[in-house]
Amino acid sequence: MSTNETPPNPPETPADDGHAAGADAPAALQARLAELEARHAEVADAYLRAKAEAENTRRRADEEMSKARKFAIEAFAESLLPVKDSLEAAVALPSASVEQVLEGVHATLRQLASALERNKVVEVNPAAGTKFDPHQHQAISVVPLPADAAQDPNTVVTVLQKGYLIAERVLRPALVTVSAPK
Template identity: 80%
Template sequence: MENPQEHQAPDMTDAPAPAGTESAPAQNLSPEQRLAELEAKHAEVADAYLRAKAESENTRRRADEEMSKARKFAVEGFADSLLPVKDSLEAALAIENATAEQLREGTHATLRQLTAALERNKVLEIAPPAGTKFDPHQHQAISVVPAPEGIEQEAGTIVAVLQKGYLIADRVLRPALVTVTAPS
């Protein structure tokens, strides 16, 4: 006679669980225990999600604050470089009996300070020499005149600069006001 236990199905509780399923001991849990385990895992994942969400909100808020500060204090360096110019002007006004020559010399020195401050902050002059081709991106034609007598100048070239223009970091802050030659 055969032993009936020899033909029983093998015990699957000791076999490795297929990929993507819970471990074998979890299969031996009662439904209540399994529910409690899943609720704990859910709480853990929910907590991790809330922490990540809070961290991303904090990062966004810090970035917004930094942008706000950058906008608010963007002119700080520029203003700092203009303070010596203001000091020079105030010192000039404090001299009661300055001669015309002293005033002229002080004005030139103050203008050099201002020019240096503008250049440090990447504010550059647009002052094209006569004969330069008119560039509508950097120049604004105020008038069109015939080419000057005795000077052969191509149509659409600059005759004179009426007011300098300025660039700030390759962007036109103010175009140069110019007079250009008329077509023949």
């Protein structure tokens, strides 16, 4: 092709007079708009329902947490009622012999120990020679050991007062005396 030749004519296209395909366009757009508006209304309704359900679930959970806090001690208190009943029965018998009172005290102590055990309250009563654990024991004093003692340093010598754990958390440390380091 030389510079003075004219380019070939583009292919012919049908004339767009605005009536053939364009006449259906506004109706199609109106239908599409109506369809999208309906879909938007469905999605908005589903969103509002989900939001209300989430708020209701949160409110119910808050109420249950409040009740759980309020009545958390209910099972523990219920397990202590027989202990109270036993103590009241002992007080109601002023003419009981010492042996009867002692027997009643032992029975009541067993009830109390059982109630504590059911509620996951565990006794901390380390044996002599147990390594001192500052997480479960509280050293009241440090005692020197004789040179011929077989006990290791920093171990429990005696327990002055038992400690208690509740669900592996220290409720009260055991009060102990500890052997002095050498």
